Amino acid sequence: MRMSTRKGPSNSFKKLGSNSTQFSALSRLECLNRLRNINGVLSVDWSNRLSANRSCHVVLFHFRFPKEASASDEQQYILHNLAESFHIQISERFNDTDTFQIETDSIVSVFYGTTREKIASFINTLKPMLKWEKTRCHITIAVGTQSVRYNELGVAYQQVQEMAKQANLTEETQVIDKLKTTPPLLLSPKHEQALSSFLQSGNAEGAMQMVSQLIDQFVKSRAAFQAYQHLANLTAAKVWITLEPLHLEAAAVEKVYTIIKQLYECGTVQDYLETFTKLFEQVAAFIKYSQKHQDPTAALVMDILHTRYSQDLSLAYLSQLLTMSPAYLSVYIKEKTGANFSDHLNEIRIRKAKELLIVTEMSIQDISMQVGYANITSFNRMFKKQIGMSPGEYRKHQISQIHKVK
Structure with missing residues (x-):
């Protein structure tokens, strides 16, 4: 008009x-x-x-x-x-x-x-x-x-x-009437790790409790609307990274997308609390469904990979832990999950690296070490192979997308 x-x-x-x-x-x-x-x-x-x-x-x-x-x-x-x-x-x-x-x-x-x-x-x-x-x-x-x-x-x-x-x-x-320079909201390493852990384990209550505490801090400090939007951006990034390995069907992806879209339409603190609750419950439902339909031994292997990806894991170590031969375990993992041990490990490491590139200001060298790559050249090569761009290019692209006007 x-x-x-x-x-x-x-x-x-x-x-x-x-x-x-x-x-x-x-x-x-x-x-x-x-x-x-x-x-x-x-x-x-x-x-x-x-x-x-x-x-x-x-x-x-x-x-x-x-x-x-x-x-x-x-x-x-x-x-x-x-x-x-x-x-x-x-x-x-x-x-x-x-x-x-x-x-x-x-x-x-x-x-x-x-x-x-x-x-x-x-x-x-x-x-x-x-x-x-x-x-x-x-x-x-x-x-x-x-x-x-x-x-x-x-x-x-x-x-x-x-x-x-x-x-x-x-x-x-x-x-x-004044334009202030507001730095982007960065979760502390403690909050960042906790939220990732809650999402990956399907713990909606734990994720919501942590986000509620952050929002309580926002309310007490009279934080700007921008802070709530940054929290929505960072949470959305973590949600998509968490759900990526589940290979959800289009209808399931649309459910998550609809709820995330609602985060950007919230007008009150109560709106944010209700929408975050709905989002975490939906993610938890998908995670638990996936866990329920997974082979127990394969699920144990994947749990070890998800929680200890930064360590020097090997097929020989896992086979000794599970009292299986390395050759049999390798075939078993491929048969039950559709991918071999090294593919899973690299996928988890690169997925975690993507998250750190978005939600932290860590150097690429430090991120490489934190996700389990002692050699940054190997990290860069694997990242580009899976994502199609270098870690630096990915960070710039994702940050520019996050800060676009919603």
Whole structure:
């Protein structure tokens, strides 16, 4: 939807993203392209009205809805009413603005020819009006840090998006007017190992207890929304790495994907607790089903590999432990699991290395040693053979994916 306070044709209030073959006024606005960094040929030339040299300020209104509102038409009803209300309030105070609904949870206003101080003063007058909304949604207002030129609107939009992530999960309306540098959340080695162990053993209660403790710390320290999203990112990475060797069917993968997607739609602390619980219970169900249908001896071998992969394990050592000949054990493992001993060991080591590359800042040399490779050349060769890229390339790719805007 777009609402303009300029004099001229009647104001339009249209929904963005319509499937209609007729282009909406909003989709033709070059301003929208600038905000979204979308390139394309436009059917209307707005250059006379929106000069590249003209300065403006960007304000983002971001809404966090409880899950019950997100899953119904109530969210769009609330957002529509608030958009109209903001439009009226803004038009009474400023003569030259554009207001857009760009995302399903955001409204953006672009103010032309005014100062940041006047905008900030106006935003503060909105807070009392929004108090009654806190029972239905939680609102964060991010005010861009500086005036930008029209051709810099895309950068300004990205900035207010990052600023909105600095809000905490309290219910009051929050105004963010500074951009802080927030380091990514890194689990301590103790937490990281515990969560991996809980997931791999199908211990949903243990995993949830640990995550609940982390969230309690977030609440006490009034952590930013960004911290909860980092925790969701890191947990999702661990979940996929844990489930990878189970070779789940498409329907099972879709179940997990749906729950992880819900993590990024959480609007309250309670939403996060409920969704993490659902995720861990689903992972545990898949793990326990797999364990139940596995041969006891093969299951014991795999348990040893999963827990002692960093040691100098060998087929001879396992055969002595299980009182079998190395040749017989080798054939037995291949018959019961579909892969031989060395393939399993390397797969587990590389899977663990992938996890450490994502959730820690350890050097590649240290990761190589920690997962059981004394020779980094052997580690690099095996990693590239299994993953198709070097450990360094994998780390850069995964970190860039994690930090993409959800």
